[in-house]
Amino acid sequence: MEVVLPFVIGSLYAMAIYMLLRRSLVKLLIGLGLLSHASNLLIFTAAGLTRSKAPVIALTADQLQPPHADPLPQALILTAIVISFGVTAFALALAYRAYRSADTDDLDQMKSTDA
Amino acid sequence: MNRSLVLPIVIPLLTAVLCLLFFRKPQIQRWVSVIGAMALLVVSLWTLRFIWDEGIQAVQIGNWPAPFGITLVADLFSAVMIVLAGVLGLAVAVYSLDSVDAQRQAFGYHPLMHFLLMGVCGAFLTGDLFNLYVWFEVMLMASFVLLALGGERGQMEGAIKYVTLNLLSSAIFLAALGLLYGLAGTLNMADLARKFASSATASSNAIVTALSMLFLGAFGIKAAIFPLFFWLPASYHTPPVAVTALFSGLLTKVGVYSLIRVFTLIFIQEFDYTHTLLLVIAGLTMITGVLGAVAQNEMRRLLSFHIISQIGYPLMGLGIFTPLGLAAAVYFVFHVSLAKSTLFLISGVIGRLRGTFDLKKLGGLYKAQAWLAALFLTAALSLAGLPPSSGFFAKLSLVQAGLGQGQFVIVAISLGVSLLTLFSMIKIWNEVFWKRPPVLEDVDGGEITLQRDWTWLAPILFLVGLTLLISFGIGPAFEIAAQAGRQLMTPQLYIQAVLGGGR
Numbered sequence: 001m002e003v004v005l006p007f008v009i010g011s012l013y014a015m016a017i018y019m020l021l022r023r024s025l026v027k028l029l030i031g032l033g034l035l036s037h038a039s040n041l042l043i044f045t046a047a048g049l050t051r052s053k054a055p056v057i058a059l060t061a062d063q064l065q066p067p068h069a070d071p072l073p074q075a076l077i078l079t080a081i082v083i084s085f086g087v088t089a090f091a092l093a094l095a096y097r098a099y100r101s102a103d104t105d106d107l108d109q110m111k112s113t114d115a
Numbered sequence: 116m117n118r119s120l121v122l123p124i125v126i127p128l129l130t131a132v133l134c135l136l137f138f139r140k141p142q143i144q145r146w147v148s149v150i151g152a153m154a155l156l157v158v159s160l161w162t163l164r165f166i167w168d169e170g171i172q173a174v175q176i177g178n179w180p181a182p183f184g185i186t187l188v189a190d191l192f193s194a195v196m197i198v199l200a201g202v203l204g205l206a207v208a209v210y211s212l213d214s215v216d217a218q219r220q221a222f223g224y225h226p227l228m229h230f231l232l233m234g235v236c237g238a239f240l241t242g243d244l245f246n247l248y249v250w251f252e253v254m255l256m257a258s259f260v261l262l263a264l265g266g267e268r269g270q271m272e273g274a275i276k277y278v279t280l281n282l283l284s285s286a287i288f289l290a291a292l293g294l295l296y297g298l299a300g301t302l303n304m305a306d307l308a309r310k311f312a313s314s315a316t317a318s319s320n321a322i323v324t325a326l327s328m329l330f331l332g333a334f335g336i337k338a339a340i341f342p343l344f345f346w347l348p349a350s351y352h353t354p355p356v357a358v359t360a361l362f363s364g365l366l367t368k369v370g371v372y373s374l375i376r377v378f379t380l381i382f383i384q385e386f387d388y389t390h391t392l393l394l395v396i397a398g399l400t401m402i403t404g405v406l407g408a409v410a411q412n413e414m415r416r417l418l419s420f421h422i423i424s425q426i427g428y429p430l431m432g433l434g435i436f437t438p439l440g441l442a443a444a445v446y447f448v449f450h451v452s453l454a455k456s457t458l459f460l461i462s463g464v465i466g467r468l469r470g471t472f473d474l475k476k477l478g479g480l481y482k483a484q485a486w487l488a489a490l491f492l493t494a495a496l497s498l499a500g501l502p503p504s505s506g507f508f509a510k511l512s513l514v515q516a517g518l519g520q521g522q523f524v525i526v527a528i529s530l531g532v533s534l535l536t537l538f539s540m541i542k543i544w545n546e547v548f549w550k551r552p553p554v555l556e557d558v559d560g561g562e563i564t565l566q567r568d569w570t571w572l573a574p575i576l577f578l579v580g581l582t583l584l585i586s587f588g589i590g591p592a593f594e595i596a597a598q599a600g601r602q603l604m605t606p607q608l609y610i611q612a613v614l615g616g617g618r
Binding site: 043112113 | 245248249252255256259260263266267268269271272273274275276278279282283285286289290292293294296297298348349350352353
């Protein structure tokens, strides 16, 4: 897994940045979504992968025996997923409103505030 | 006793929740909002006083001992920033009462503003990097909605850019957090500082420095440093002026605060490299910001570019990395937020009087409103840094710190940029107040008087008064900043406050 995940994360980042650079508003949002997935997986991988060892204290022991999986990164990712869910929902609504008021989904046409 | 550190977070939260309870009654929301902002100001002043007397304070949330739980820490720098949040929160809460239209106020303007203040105070207080990310998101979410509330076309376009770049910054921040956790096994700032200081080898330092660049990028986008600032002038002038004033005073400053925090506490291994880079960025930020400002003809866009330019100065103090440099940075952040927000609030009054923000179409306001011109001049000259204003003392101490370290290039740049700042302030002065008004269709907003329009003017008077207070009371004011600078340069104090002396 340690060998596969970096490639997955790398390609997710590449795809995300490619999508962010597109002119279409919808593709921009897809890019932002992919970006947060890539970051979440990065946290997961960078903190170290331990397979099939839940961080549960055995009945016979009074403290956790290594090796065990680190639960904290997963808690961090959970928080980050919830946040990115809310933010994505907002961004989708915003994109729809922007599309309605600017009458285009081409980001190159949305520069009336840059004059 | 130090449990009361949570108050600057809890008060805006309670205020926002109360506002939401009265969602259908905007009239009640308005008063809840102002009272909540006043309470925040009082608590923030009390916090400053408390930290001044007692030194750095930490509180472990839920009694989980650091570094396992989330810690709230307040040193003097945090306390000063919280006072800033309290001051601007109150000024903008009052200014919003009449200047923000009823429609926006009916759709949750007040609760959003207090959620924003909560996020900002949380970011200033937290001692945990992941918690900082969460507060950033609280603050960003509130600012996204505040920016887009109203749904005008310009707001939508500005919000798209603002949202995209800030989400990009959050993703970079998150990735940096993941890598940092993988490296150090902790995200508590004090614990990180202790670990990195105790296990410093050349190769581990190189990795830490590489990571610090990710943080520089993430916070840099939020602070609008060169070359990551393009979202700011594209979006800041689109919402109502009250929102712009709040954003200009607080949001980029949270980025600056985070940069100063991590680059004085955690990433100090290879400061030859990192802090020189910060100085280069500071110089480029000042220059590009002010050149952008000189080219503008829309008052709010011009002032937006000045936000960028002024971000360079606290970074310069950080890059110089001496107690005096950091003290100057702390004082500068406080001063520039006051001056900048004042200028935006005044631009709002001008916009109301004349119905436009375009410098070409304005004019003759000195004759019509001499006192407004006087208020503008006080804030503008303070921003440019003419003696005896607060900006003069801020820049003087930065220059002194720079000369003390032999950083002549950045000192020269900072002085040159001050001149250009003065030039563009004079440009506004000439166009708005001095020149003969151009003949066009009459959009006269009528007379504006203190009795009738106190919600417009009282916040401006309040902020100008504070600017004068920290100008003429430079002795005590700078003493606080100097103490904050000393605390920032002695990370042991911070580590001890969080982790206890026994470790």
